[in-house]
């Protein structure tokens with residue numbers, strides 16, 4: 273189908289903060305996507321760990337269209353049935369007793385960080401302001417959350433940053449123990465760093481951080497924006513680690529493609545965000561909540577989580593096979609369907625080349641920095657689609673390896 277809407281138009285009308293692929297997707301079904309020319313792709317990206325039920329899921333479409341027939345939006349001057357029902361479900365399925373809805377991961381983290389600061393002000397006065405975060409952590413792009421994130425390159429160049437933020441090496445309990453004090457009001461971490469390169473926390477680190485947060489009365493915030501809602505093969509990753517945070521943020525996969533996020537916490541802490549202290553116009557709107565209800569009801573089922581574990585093993589085995597055959601990966605790491613393939617030294621910094629080659633071979637995937645290929649398919653992906661995607665990845669790898677004329681193992 274010829275179209276005047278092309279990739280070239282992007283450069284004419286869009287702010288250049290993204291550099292999207294040359295092909296433009298127009299339709300999706302399950303784990304398959306088609307572009308303007310009708311080329312088919314296997315989707316190992318799922319909109320960056322968002323389309324957790326795949327594309328065009330019938331029950332999601334039904335929930336969205338049914339809700340669209342009755343009520344789209346009322347603001348938080350009024351509450352609404354889908355929001356209350358979803359909050360009840362999240363409370364019933366996690367440690368949480370209270371829920372705050374937002375529209376993006378950054379906004380959920382903004383709420384979590386503001387809550388932590390407010391709790392400290394109310395309980396301890398003005399000196400307890402330090403927020404500890406970790407190198408290569410990612411928490412969003414609002415100025416507060418990006419400053420808390422552990423890549424200075426993302427927050428540099430925008431003028432004075434919010435104060436009181438300390439960055440420490442991830443998985444280094446000794447450095448953490450030396451840095452935390454009575455002045456620390458919150459510690460924020462991803463149980464498994466996503467954007468930072470698919471780096472899981474060690475059990476020892478996460479348990480040690482929890483204990484020290486208790487000791488110094490600092491809130492422990494788990495940013496599960498990427499790891500939540502079944503992505504790791506557990507409903508939330510904290511349940512795998514057996515370490516319960518004070519605050520948890522969730523977004524990406526929560527809406528299966530509809531923008532929605534939530535901050536979960538205890539009743540006692542929630543009291544500090546009292547009437548008028550924080551808010552959002554769209555947060556918890558009926559459309560998003562009705563869709564997220566289907567996602568949550570589907571993915572808290574042991575059957576769905578078992579599929580994530582089974583497909584995880586299949587994907588990991590396939591990546592290891594390809595890695596060995598062409599000598600391109602030094603490590604496969606991650607949990608569930610959030611896996612990273614770390615490039616071997618001979619291919620250092622070339623993740624984008626593999627990504628481009630994959631797209632040409634009919635596979636949508638992701639990178640996490642310049643050293644790691646990231647795979648976040650739909651959590652409902654079938655054995656057959658996963659196998660086909662791996663075949664296309666192998667073709668893409670052959671292209672890059674041949675072009676580089678690198679010696680094969």
Ligand SMILES: *Cc1c(COP(=O)(O)O)cnc(C)c1O
Pocket residue numbers: 375376377378379381410411412413462466467495496497498523524
């Ligand atoms: C994507 C992500 C965010 C930011 O979410 P947005 O919806 O883009 O604001 C925050 N934290 C983590 C761990 C993420 O992966």
